Each structure stands twice: as structure tokens, then as C-alpha cells.
Amino acid sequence: MRVLGIETSCDETAVAIVEAPAGTRPQGTILANVVYSQQTEHRRFGGVVPEIAARAHLERLDGLVEEALATAGLALGDLDAIAATGGPGLIGGVMVGVMAAKGLAFARRKPFLAVNHLEGHALSVRLTEPVDFPYLLLLVSGGHCQLLTVRGPGDFTRLGTTIDDAVGECFDKAAKLLGLGFPGGPAIERLAKDGDDRRFDLPRPMWRKPGCDFSFSGLKTAVRLAVEKLDAGDERARADLCASFQRTVGDVLADRCANALRAAPPSTLVVAGGVAANLYLRRRLDETARQHGAGLVAPPVALCTDNGAMIAWAGIERLRLGLVDALDFKPRPRWPLDPTAAVRV
Ligand code: KG4
Ligand code: ZN
Numbered sequence: 001m002r003v004l005g006i007e008t009s010c011d012e013t014a015v016a017i018v019e020a021p022a023g024t025r026p027q028g029t030i031l032a033n034v035v036y037s038q039q040t041e042h043r044r045f046g047g048v049v050p051e052i053a054a055r056a057h058l059e060r061l062d063g064l065v066e067e068a069l070a071t072a073g074l075a076l077g078d079l080d081a082i083a084a085t086g087g088p089g090l091i092g093g094v095m096v097g098v099m100a101a102k103g104l105a106f107a108r109r110k111p112f113l114a115v116n117h118l119e120g121h122a123l124s125v126r127l128t129e130p131v132d133f134p135y136l137l138l139l140v141s142g143g144h145c146q147l148l149t150v151r152g153p154g155d156f157t158r159l160g161t162t163i164d165d166a167v168g169e170c171f172d173k174a175a176k177l178l179g180l181g182f183p184g185g186p187a188i189e190r191l192a193k194d195g196d197d198r199r200f201d202l203p204r205p206m207w208r209k210p211g212c213d214f215s216f217s218g219l220k221t222a223v224r225l226a227v228e229k230l231d232a233g234d235e236r237a238r239a240d241l242c243a244s245f246q247r248t249v250g251d252v253l254a255d256r257c258a259n260a261l262r263a264a265p266p267s268t269l270v271v272a273g274g275v276a277a278n279l280y281l282r283r284r285l286d287e288t289a290r291q292h293g294a295g296l297v298a299p300p301v302a303l304c305t306d307n308g309a310m311i312a313w314a315g316i317e318r319l320r321l322g323l324v325d326a327l328d329f330k331p332r333p334r335w336p337l338d339p340t341a342a343v344r345v
Contacts (some may be wrong), residue, residue: 001080001319002031004068004104008057008097009082009089010142011038011048016097016308017062017072017079018127020316023104025079027125028316031072031271033309036060037340039182068308076108079322083315086114087332096332102327110265111324113315117306118337120273122150123317124310131297136266138257138285142168142183143271147212147260148337150270153317158338161261162210167249168217168275174245177227178238187241189278195243200226202248204255212260219248250284256284261292269296277304 001022007014020028038056038110042048069075084101087094098114105112109333113213121139125131134151136159168185175184180191202222205215230237234325257269269289271282276298289296303309320322 001316002009002078003081003083003311003312003319004065004079005115005308005315006061006082006084006097006101007117007306007308007311008061008093008304009085009087009337011053012036012119013038013057013060013305014066014306014308015061016069016312017068017074017273018309018312020313022320024133024309026130026319028127030127030309031074031308032068032078034064034067034071035307036064038117041313047172047184048090050090050092053090053102053300054096057093057126061096070088076104081105081111081113081315081319085117085120085311086325086329087335088146089117089333090210091331091333094104094333096111098331102329105108106327111320112327112329114325114329114338115311115318115324116313116335118144118335120151120274120310120314122148122156122337123153124272124303125270125297126317127313128300128303129297131268135258135268135270135287136260136264136294138253138271139271139273140167140253140271140275142166142172142272143273144180145214145216146337147256149264149266153314153321153323156337159263160214160256162214162216164215164217165220166337167214167216167253168273170220170249171275172218174223177224178241182273183233184251185275185278188246189280191239192246192277192280193294195241196240196277197240197243197247198243198288199237202226203246204248204252207252207255210259212256214256215251216338219245246278250281252282253281254288257288258292261289261294262335267294269294271298272304274305277301
């Protein structure tokens with residue numbers, strides 16, 4: 001089956017076409033994967049401006065659908081379904097993607113699939129890696145920070161979540177304070193490479209506490225206070241602060257994952273979402289997984305940040321189970337993967 005996936009929930013306008021056999025096995029083939037990143041539109045505001053994002057999606061989306069079809073050498077009639085992110089996210093952007101997908105599905109009499117953006121990240125690893133359900137998932141992005149057990153499409157148990165900020169947001173804020181631009185994660189990772197990760201002693205919220213919840217607002221404040229004390233132009237200190245910040249985040253993520261692995265030991269820990277692109281954090285999580293007799297699996301770096309391929313793949317996983325959506329689906333600004341109460345471990 002071949003599914004076209006549309007992602008417009010934040011600041012990437014993305015379209016992909018993915019192919020996979022029927023059944024339930026992981027791994028598909030990406031026939032096309034095009035992304036228009038709106039970073040230049042948002043950079044001068046230091047963050048994503050929802051209204052600008054929605055307009056930019058509207059301007060680019062049709063062209064990207066045509067480009068994806070041309071790259072794959074396919075016509076709309078060759079597709080089995082059209083999937084789009086149905087939420088959660090900036091609602092103007094989500095509406096643009098959902099309306100486009102519904103239009104294509106209606107015109108071509110194809111099934112329409114509304115994909116939860118978080119489910120897109122959560123299942124993305126199975127597009128490229130032979131990972132079976134269930135697995136433990138650390139979902140770390142600009143808007144989310146959660147630990148979940150993933151048993152299949154639509155079948156998640158949340159073990160813990162952030163009680164304040166998401167970890168990607170914390171990277172972006174720290175980068176902004178250091179004048180490193182947006183998005184902050186890649187800039188911090190680059191600078192941290194040359195830094196001394198022990199120079200700054202930053203707080204590690206929730207570290208060594210029971211459970212799997214996260215907190216990052218205290219760390220954000222500590223970075224602000226440290227930046228205020230830096231001498232302008234002290235490049236060494238800036239690199240040291242980035243390295244210390246990244247290590248602190250690594251300590252916290254590793255500690256929380258260790259608790260989850262101890263409580264419910266599946267053999268695989270998966271990390272996904274934009275922050276999973278960070279190679280230092282992957283190394284730390286790999287160590288933690290090994291210490292608990294598990295292995296770490298992550299999607300390729302290019303598929304960690306928002307993309308259409310993860311939406312097309314989640315669409316395939318849903319279509320395989322017959323989980324299609326009606327054309328009156330309403331875009332959702334909020335859409336938790338697991339609305340039930342968190343399980344305390
Ligand atoms: O998944 P994503 O593209 O969008 C959301 O769904 O939020 O994640 C974007 C987030 C941003 O906060 C960005 O700074 C962070 O992922 N990020 C990184 C790295 N690359 C992207 N954080 C740390 N290190 C990276 N290399
Ligand atoms: Zn995302």
C-alpha cells in the first residue's frame with residue numbers, strides 16, 4: 001500500500017509518500033519526502049508565529065504535494081490513502097493540512113486518515129527499523145516530553161510526562177538566551193562539542209525522584225542566571241555552558257528512562273521527536289538502555305524532526321488495521337496519546 005502523508009502542525013510544511021506491504025510488519029519504503037522548513041520566516045521573531053506559519057503552509061502545500069508525486073513518479077490515483085496530521089499543534093496549520101488531505105481524498109475517493117502528530121513520532125522508528133511492539137518510548141520534542149509504553153497504533157500507556165516545559169522548548173530557550181538563534185537544539189549541540197560539561201553545576205529537576213515525570217522550568221531559570229553572569233564575548237564560557245546544559249538534560253532523561261526500564265522492562269527503548277536528533281543524548285540513552293538489559297533504537301536523524309514520512313507511515317499502520325477517518329473529522333489543537341491517568345511507577 002502507498003500512503004501520502006501531510007504534516008503542517010508547526011513550522012515545517014512536509015509531504016511524503018511511503019509504501020509498505022499489507023500486514024503488520026515494520027519497515028516501509030520512502031518514495032518521496034519533501035520538507036519546506038519555515039525557519040527563515042520565524043527566525044527574526046525567535047520562535048514560531050502561528051499566523052505566519054498557517055499562511056506559509058497554505059502557500060507551499062499544493063506545490064509540495066505535486067513535488068512529492070513527481071519524485072515518486074506517481075499520480076494521485078496510484079495512492080491507497082491520504083493521511084494528514086489532525087493535531088495536536090498550531091490549529092491554523094493543522095487546518096490547512098487536514099483540509100488539503102480531505103479535498104484530495106474526496107476528489108479521488110480515497111480513504112482519509114487523521115494522524116495524531118505524537119503517534120507519528122511514536123511509530124516513526126518502525127518505518128526504518130525492525131522494531132516490534134511493545135516498546136518503551138521517550139518522546140522528546142519542542143512541545144512534548146513523555147515516557148510511554150507503545151503497544152500499537154492508538155494503544156499507548158503514559159508512564160510520565162513533563163509537569164512544566166518540554167525539553168525541546170528548554171533547548172530553544174537556552175539558545176535564545178545565548179543568542180544562538182532558532183531552533184536552538186542543533187546550535188547548542190554544535191557549541192557543546194567544544195565545551196567542558198562539568199564547568200557549570202546546573203539543577204537536575206526530578207533527578208533520582210521516584211516515577212517518570214519530568215520538569216525543566218528550573219533548569220531554564222538556572223541557564224538564564226548563568227548567562228547573565230557571563231562576560232560578553234567569552235566564547236569558552238558559552239561553549240562550557242552549552243556542554244553543561246546538555247549533560248544535565250542527559251542526566252535527567254537517563255534517570256527517568258532508568259526508572260521506566262526498571263518498572264516495566266521491555267527489551268527496546270525508542271527515542272523519537274526532534275530532540276532525538278541529538279547524538280550526545282542518544283549516546284547517554286544507549287548507555288542507560290544497556291545497563292538495564294535493553295537496546296536503544298532511534299529513527300535516522302532526518303526523521304526525528306517533523307516530517308511527512310512519519311505521518312504517511314502512521315497512516316499505513318492505521319490503514320492496515322482499517323482505522324480510517326470520516327471527512328467530518330475536526331482538527332484538534334490538543335490530542336493526548338493516552339488520556340487516562342498516568343501510571344505511577
Ligand atoms: O519534533 P519537532 O520537529 O517538533 C515538535 O513536534 O515539537 O521538535 C523540534 C524540537 C525543537 O525544540 C528543537 O530545538 C529540537 O527539537 N531539536 C533538538 C535538536 N534538533 C532539534 N534538540 C536538541 N538537539 C538537537 N540536535
Ligand atoms: Zn513533532
